[in-house]
Amino acid sequence: MTLKDYLVRLKGRFVVWIGIYGLWVCALTSSSIFEGNALTALVKFNIAGFLSAAAIYIGTNLVEAALSAGAIVYAYHLQRHLNNAIRSDIADNFTRMSYPEYHQRSDAVYTSWMTNDINTLDHQGMINMGYLLQASWQIAASALVLFTYNPTLIISTALLAILLLTVPLIYRKRLSAAAAKWSQQNERLTNQITDVLEGFNTLFMANRRNLLVQRIWHASDEAGRANYQYIQFDMLTQFAINVVNLAAQVTLLVQAGLLAYNRLIPIGAVLTIHNLAGSTFSGLTLMSFALTTIKSVKPILEKFAAAVVPAPAKKQTVAALTNAIQLDHVTYHYPGNNPAILQDFNLTVPVNQKLAIVGPSGKGKSTILKLLSAALPDYQGRLTWDDQDYTHLDADTLRDQLTYIDQAPYIFNDTIRFNITLGNTVSDKELQKVIAECQLTDFVTQQPNGVDTVLDHNGTNISGGQKQRIALARGLIRHSKVIISDEGTAALDPKNASAVEQLLVNLPNTTLIMVTHNLRDGIKACMDQVITV
Numbered sequence: 001m002t003l004k005d006y007l008v009r010l011k012g013r014f015v016v017w018i019g020i021y022g023l024w025v026c027a028l029t030s031s032s033i034f035e036g037n038a039l040t041a042l043v044k045f046n047i048a049g050f051l052s053a054a055a056i057y058i059g060t061n062l063v064e065a066a067l068s069a070g071a072i073v074y075a076y077h078l079q080r081h082l083n084n085a086i087r088s089d090i091a092d093n094f095t096r097m098s099y100p101e102y103h104q105r106s107d108a109v110y111t112s113w114m115t116n117d118i119n120t121l122d123h124q125g126m127i128n129m130g131y132l133l134q135a136s137w138q139i140a141a142s143a144l145v146l147f148t149y150n151p152t153l154i155i156s157t158a159l160l161a162i163l164l165l166t167v168p169l170i171y172r173k174r175l176s177a178a179a180a181k182w183s184q185q186n187e188r189l190t191n192q193i194t195d196v197l198e199g200f201n202t203l204f205m206a207n208r209r210n211l212l213v214q215r216i217w218h219a220s221d222e223a224g225r226a227n228y229q230y231i232q233f234d235m236l237t238q239f240a241i242n243v244v245n246l247a248a249q250v251t252l253l254v255q256a257g258l259l260a261y262n263r264l265i266p267i268g269a270v271l272t273i274h275n276l277a278g279s280t281f282s283g284l285t286l287m288s289f290a291l292t293t294i295k296s297v298k299p300i301l302e303k304f305a306a307a308v309v310p311a312p313a314k315k316q317t318v319a320a321l322t323n324a325i326q327l328d329h330v331t332y333h334y335p336g337n338n339p340a341i342l343q344d345f346n347l348t349v350p351v352n353q354k355l356a357i358v359g360p361s362g363k364g365k366s367t368i369l370k371l372l373s374a375a376l377p378d379y380q381g382r383l384t385w386d387d388q389d390y391t392h393l394d395a396d397t398l399r400d401q402l403t404y405i406d407q408a409p410y411i412f413n414d415t416i417r418f419n420i421t422l423g424n425t426v427s428d429k430e431l432q433k434v435i436a437e438c439q440l441t442d443f444v445t446q447q448p449n450g451v452d453t454v455l456d457h458n459g460t461n462i463s464g465g466q467k468q469r470i471a472l473a474r475g476l477i478r479h480s481k482v483i484i485s486d487e488g489t490a491a492l493d494p495k496n497a498s499a500v501e502q503l504l505v506n507l508p509n510t511t512l513i514m515v516t517h518n519l520r521d522g523i524k525a526c527m528d529q530v531i532t533v
């Protein structure tokens with residue numbers, strides 16, 4: 001999508017904005033005409049004509065001031081809708097991305113897109129779009145009035161306008177490249193600040209907090225340099241345009257003076273022409289500058305467009321498991337030049353069986369679980385759900401049939417209720433039952449607002465075990481008949497871990513695939529299969 005596409009999408013509001021600018025410029029031009037008329041009347045000692053022209057001049061000025069403010073207020077209204085449209089398009093694209101596609105970039109990069117880049121689009125795109133509209137109306141209105149005074153004025157205006165619009169072309173490419181670099185450096189800045197701040201606890205414990213200052217200073221300096229380079233080109237362009245603008249205004253003033261001296265136009269018209277030449281060339285300056293700057297934000301929208309992934313093709317819906325899930329001669333390596341994590345790997349998980357996967361760190365246990373959950377699409381071999389090939393199945397409906405309990409659960413900055421239900425409608429009775437099953441009742445009761453207490457970003461105000469119990473509740477509340485647990489009890493004390501694992505292995509009519517580093521004897525006895533990778 002280009003900026004133009006977005007404005008077409010918001011065409012109703014855009015047309016209103018254009019209209020406000022049109023009325024504003026009409027008021028502005030009228031005030032110039034009546035200012036000139038007042039002077040002409042005064043030169044002729046026509047006091048009644050002078051007073052009435054002066055009164056209209058004051059009235060049009062007031063209307064002009066009101067419309068000028070209205071155009072700016074309306075620009076922010078339009079900007080709000082434009083930002084919503086761009087941000088929701090980016091977010092909508094996330095919903096179509098596969099797991100590896102999303103993780104090609106860091107969260108901080110996406111944050112930078114939706115904050116820094118949108119701010120740049122607002123400042124360089126929307127504000128300049130306003131200038132462009134204002135300039136277009138100003139040029140049209142002034143040209144019309146100049147033509148009525150004397151057609152020769154239009155010829156010199158047109159020649160000077162061409163010169164004014166040509167000058168910034170010299171810098172346009174360099175300005176675009178500088179804007180792209182600035183956007184990249186903003187991504188890096190957000191990435192590096194997020195990275196070092198998220199490592200605060202590690203740096204605190206290791207007494208290395210000075211790294212916070214060093215890293216943030218370097219990232220800030222690099223982004224600042226890119227911004228500085230952009231502004232240099234920007235100001236160079238503005239300076240060149242302003243010089244041509246000044247020369248053009250002086251030329252037209254001299255021409256109007258000569259026309260008045262030869263009695264071809266009234267004396268007051270010199271003042272009006274001077275004003276209109278000012279608006280025309282200021283309009284052209286704005287237009288020239290705005291066109292260059294708007295072009296410079298093109299790389300940002302191109303970057304968003306390049307990240308767009310097409311909607312996946314419609315595939316077969318997945319029903320509840322009745323037979324088995326199988327990995328048949330599966331080989332997998334992560335994208336890039338990474339070595340194979342799984343080589344010719346086979347696994348059968350019959351329905352309602354309990355399976356434990358054990359093995360040393362880094363051997364691929366979590367990778368197996370992600371493959372089973374249809375999160376990693378590019379594998380060799382065959383993965384089946386009741387003999388149906390995963391490649392023919394709709395991954396979203398497959399994930400509806402299973403529950404994935406994460407090794408490092410994420411806690412949203414929202415209520416306990418939201419963190420368990422993830423926005424699905426669940427009755428209070430059912431919620432309390434799951435809370436009790438996951439031994440969270442005491443924790444919830446102690447909170448000031450019970451289940452409606454808001455937790456901090458990523459659960460920084462709760463313990464690792466509490467986070468894990470919330471993640472378990474989040475899984476159990478889905479009542480799915482296939483549970484995949486990736487060390488889902490690792491952060492709990494042995495007593496609580498055993499109780500939760502007992503709960504999982506005793507779930508009726510449920511298939512359980514559990515990765516663990518600590519397979520307790522009591523739990524091992526309940527397992528149908530234990531495989532070591």
Ligand SMILES: Nc1ncnc2c1ncn2[C@@H]1O[C@H](COP(=O)(O)OP(=O)(O)OP(=O)(O)O)[C@@H](O)[C@H]1O
Nearest residue numbers: 334335338341359360361362363364365366367368
């Ligand atoms: N996104 C990724 N890109 C590249 N390599 C990855 C990625 N995720 C995991 N790996 C690598 O794949 C290997 C297997 O990782 P996996 O998380 O499956 O191991 P694991 O057996 O579950 O380990 P642990 O017991 O420590 O959780 C590791 O060597 C890891 O470095």
